[in-house]
Amino acid sequence: MRVGICINDSAGSGIGNYTKELVSQLENIDSIEVKKIQIPAYEVPVFGSYISASYGVQQRLKQYENQVDLFHLPSQTQAAGLIRFETSIPVVVTVHDIIPLVSNYDNILLRTFAQVYERGLQNADGYISISEHTHEDLVDRIRITDGNSYVVYPSITVENYQESASESRLAEMGISKPYLLYVGSQTSKKNVSTVIEALKDLPEDITLVVVGSPGLIPGYLTKYSARKHGVRGRVIQTGFVDVNLLSRLYESALAFVFPSNYEGFGRPPLEAMANGTPVIATSATAVPEIVGDAAMLCSPDQPTEWSDAVLTLLEEDNQREMMIKKGYNRLNQFNWEDCAQKTVAIYEDILNNTTS
Structure with a gap:
């Protein structure tokens, strides 16, 4: 054919x-x-x-x-x-x-x-x-x-994440643990503002690292949201990064967050799972179908659900290890x-x- x-x-x-x-x-x-x-x-x-x-x-x-x-x-x-x-x-x-x-x-x-x-x-x-x-x-x-x-x-192409950059590259970018990671665009449908608002209810040493093209207006709105909720110094926008650095960012994150209002599939949560990172994801549209029981699901318009999920990972080591294991198992479906x-x-x- x-x-x-x-x-x-x-x-x-x-x-x-x-x-x-x-x-x-x-x-x-x-x-x-x-x-x-x-x-x-x-x-x-x-x-x-x-x-x-x-x-x-x-x-x-x-x-x-x-x-x-x-x-x-x-x-x-x-x-x-x-x-x-x-x-x-x-x-x-x-x-x-x-x-x-x-x-x-x-x-x-x-x-x-x-x-x-x-x-x-x-x-x-x-x-x-x-x-x-x-x-x-x-x-x-x-x-x-x-x-x-x-x-x-x-x-996803798991082989892309077999080599990761050194921890020192994170320090060079002003990134220190513990941090939450988001990967993707910053348009309104991606709903990054919900996680930014959730930050104010989390310990002050936790930051949010936002990876991907900010776009002129969406990037500004991300900064505005951080100022509005009093967490301006806790949101780090990196722009695009190479795959080795991205792998390191996934591996070292406390959790990967994916608060999107609408997705047709949702690849980043699977990338996070491939790197052994617990996933907290939106309960909207296609994402629950893709992540199955391998992610903690939160309503995209309820910031307190996101902060509660992060606190659960901080306070319950067993929960974190269980989510990582479920993530690896979930990848077998794709x-x-x-x-x-x-x-x-x-x-x-x-x-x-x-x-x-």
Whole structure:
């Protein structure tokens, strides 16, 4: 089977990692011939990725129509290229989330573009959701049938965390134990402010380390929240860090916190588990499905629940050790080889359905 997979270097880290790992596994399957379809990344600020996700995808699909048996778009945004596009080749789209379509999203530009790729999604032949929660959102919003919609969990690349930086690098950054760790963007849906507010009810030596791109406005709002709750000196924003330093940050943290209001999957909690870090996570959307019983779950809008969970880890050594053990066990539910095998089965199913 010849499968054309669209690859866009400008894709976000989560989607980019999914595409890279899936392609790597598919290339090891004898029955699959992968054709990597490079989607041009237009260097246009803000609008660049949207242009490449629509015009760029459509142009590349036309070029490869006679070379593949099936197209796979590994991101829902690429479905914008399916608007007014007719092809006899089946198209499968991986949907990571449709958050801008089903929540009160604060990014008007992204919300508007989501309405564009929603139209394209309706022209796909099959859908792979990365969680049951995303699948339910998709079925409710797009009104697709269960016959061509599937759920396949992605994974994380555990090998990335086998080497960690030395403790001295933390000291160089002004980070000392004990600290809570958050990894991700600081947009409003990530809800970092809930953990910041929880800090004021925790011992004063506990800090919050925030890793990832702050963004201009979200980063400012994080600082504002810290000032508002009287914990300004206890919130450290590092920006992006290399994978070895990230591994060290996970390993040395008192706990990893993930207070997001909305997730289609939620990869960082699994990364924390891979590094032996207890996880305190949101009880909202897809996250409970992904973490199972391997995390302490808290309401995203109740700061006292988060501070209570941290205090439990501080006061009960057995709880901490139990969460670490459960985290390692939970990781066994996710692996890239299984993801690839299930994806191939979906390809075969879609091909059979569209040619019969």
